[in-house]
Amino acid sequence: MAKARVLIRPKEGILDPQGKAVERALPALGFEGIEHVRVGRMVELEAEDAEALAELCEKLLANPLIEDYEIQTL
Amino acid sequence: MIWGVLQFPGSCDERDALHACAAASGESLLIWHQDRDLSKVDGVVVPGGFSYGDYLRAGALARFSPAMTAVAKFAAEGGPVLGICNGFQVLCEAGLLPGALLRNVELRFICKQVELEEAGGDGERLSIPMKHGEGRYYAPPQMLDEIEDRGQVAYRYADGHNSNGSVRDIAGVRNEAGNVVGLMPHPEHAVDPLTGSTDGLRVFRALERFAA
Numbered sequence: 001m002a003k004a005r006v007l008i009r010p011k012e013g014i015l016d017p018q019g020k021a022v023e024r025a026l027p028a029l030g031f032e033g034i035e036h037v038r039v040g041r042m043v044e045l046e047a048e049d050a051e052a053l054a055e056l057c058e059k060l061l062a063n064p065l066i067e068d069y070e071i072q073t074l
Numbered sequence: 075m076i077w078g079v080l081q082f083p084g085s086c087d088e089r090d091a092l093h094a095c096a097a098a099s100g101e102s103l104l105i106w107h108q109d110r111d112l113s114k115v116d117g118v119v120v121p122g123g124f125s126y127g128d129y130l131r132a133g134a135l136a137r138f139s140p141a142m143t144a145v146a147k148f149a150a151e152g153g154p155v156l157g158i159c160n161g162f163q164v165l166c167e168a169g170l171l172p173g174a175l176l177r178n179v180e181l182r183f184i185c186k187q188v189e190l191e192e193a194g195g196d197g198e199r200l201s202i203p204m205k206h207g208e209g210r211y212y213a214p215p216q217m218l219d220e221i222e223d224r225g226q227v228a229y230r231y232a233d234g235h236n237s238n239g240s241v242r243d244i245a246g247v248r249n250e251a252g253n254v255v256g257l258m259p260h261p262e263h264a265v266d267p268l269t270g271s272t273d274g275l276r277v278f279r280a281l282e283r284f285a286a
Contacts, residue, residue, distance in 0.1 A: 014212065015239070017181050060138075063131060063167065066174045066212060 001046040003074040004053060008062045009040030075099040075285050078115030082107045082136050087122035087158065087262060094262035095119060098278035107139040116285035117154040118145050120161030122260060132175060132208045133163030142168055154284035155254045156277070159206055162246070162256030171247055171256045172221055173213035179239025183207040187270070188259055189232035190245050194225060199232055200273035202259040209258040211240035218242060228255050253284040
């Protein structure tokens with residue numbers, strides 16, 4: 001089994017209110033100089049066939065209309 | 075006309091939808107998500123709620139249920155399908171409707187009565203409640219232009235009622251043939267004068283003409 005990690009994030013240009021909310025909270029905690037925060041999600045999995053992961057991402061793990069994904073095999 | 079209302083684990087508006095369908099069109103019955111048989115119904119409602127816990131993305135898992143496979147076939151054959159709230163999300167995820175629903179722009183769950191305008195309608199507004207956390211309609215600009223050109227916008231939020239940040243005030247869309255419609259607000263909660271509005275009935279009745 002191949003271990004893999006799939007990173008899914010909102011597509012560039014799509015308003016990400018979660019990222020904005022995190023970004024706005026940071027100065028109050030003393031973290032200055034941080035911008036362009038984007039919040040996505042990560043899926044860890046083990047696959048018999050790592051080649052099939054792209055299709056899995058297109059069909060289920062990500063919605064290609066609104067999200068980009070990146071497959072990292074470990 | 076007999077409406078079938080799907081029930082997924084996590085659905086919560088299927089009872090109101092059953093009541094509304096019966097009030098609007100005559101009869102209704104419940105269809106469990108593992109069922110594939112739609113032969114007893116003339117139309118299908120994919121109801122609101124949190125199908126399969128809304129895990130991963132709202133509506134993403136429900137589209138793989140046996141019932142949804144049957145609904146995709148039913149829709150392709152021209153049968154009327156209405157997706158409400160989570161049901162709208164499911165239809166978008168299933169590719170039966172264009173676009174996607176994102177988190178509300180203010181990140182808050184919104185629950186309130188809103189006014190809608192029927193696109194291409196007589197200009198009469200519908201007063202219907204909305205209640206959702208992920209109802210911000212989105213499609214890429216080019217797709218939006220195509221949707222508008224083909225007359226696929228079904229409902230828009232009236233001026234001042236687009237509180238979730240949907241692009242171009244879109245509250246609901248239809249497929250090209252017009253037999254599949256989805257919207258975020260809840261027509262099934264607006265079918266009795268007791269709750270303030272019966273405008274929701276119009277949403278169900280607008281699809282009756284597609285029943286075989």
